[in-house]
Amino acid sequence: MSSKIIAGVLASGRGSNFQSILDKISSGELSLQIGVVIADKADAYVLQRAAAAGIPAVVILRQDYSSKEAFEQALIECLQAHKVELLVLAGFMRILSSQVIRAFPEKIINIHPSLLPSFPGLQAQKQAIDYGAKYSGCTVHFVDEGMDSGPIIMQAIVEVAEDDNEASLAAKILEKEHEIFPRVLQLYVQGKIAVQGRQVKILK
Template sequence: MTEAKQKLGVLCSGRGTDLQSIIDAIGREEVDAEIAVVLTDKPEAFALQRAERAGIKAVCVNRKQYEDREPFEEALIEELEDAGVTLVVLAGFMRILTPVFVRHFAGRIMNIHPALLPSFPGAHAHRDVLAYGVKVSGCTVHFVDEGTDSGPIILQAAVPVLDGDTEETLGARVLEQEHIIYPQAIQLYCEGRLQVDGRHVRILD
């Protein structure tokens, strides 16, 4: 008897390009999972259209309709649980999740960050990278803990920072790598090959 596929719940706030990379990887059978639901916090998020085009359930849980974070996150949790989600995938979700949400899905939330963590956490990674003058940047897939971009690192990819780079040009090169390593990290999870030991994530053979 084959094991049930992991059911992904993908949270987005904007264009959904990382979502699209996961949809495409599943279509190529490179990720053995199904996307059970896509959630956005903004009704104008293009990620909703990407999901609908792919025949995936898409729901907007509009943050502006909730007075504070607790009922907003309760609504997110309810949608994820109703869809039977086993792995929460943050894909450009621009909200800091509270410990309540993180504990509910402890060890089952991934995020991708457009810098080489632990350097340059937060919402303005490309700007901060360029301001600091580093020569190499990249992206990081990590498990989410109760801090900001501080969870155990799963995969990273590096890109050079070029003279004359802008946030847009650097961001485009980093995004190409995001679209490669995020599906890879999800597949490793699906295969049961990620072992978390404190801060270390070991990839099992």
């Protein structure tokens, strides 16, 4: 029986970050077990990636529930049924309420395509270009009850070129996301991440 930490992945789209995590698990660089992948869109490609890897792939649709609370309770129950200990948000396009955060305290990790606290929320790459930022990047952070406002674990920087558009900047940032997200998850499973208020320390 595996003693690895079991993670649940929430995603809404292609699942490229999920794939980068799977690849690192396959190569032995990440000692994590994926217990379930949950998507909030029936056509999310991440579901096909999960199924191809033999990982349970579940669709939970918001419109099937009378309230956000009921929808999130369904998420929690599915995660608990798969014995999830760590919740990984890999392009999940919904803000989780305190209901989920209380169920997984300091055990929810998200990746966002900007250097937080700059440009939270949707279309972060477009926000950076419209603002005229010279640098952008990505941020891996713990999730709290705000929008992309939890303690920052790790960031990676990319330069915004004068001819960059939203798509080209997103592609550059995505490369960095695929590097640092699995790295953070490995630090987590090794017990090397310590949170003190807003400060996150990486232990040696």
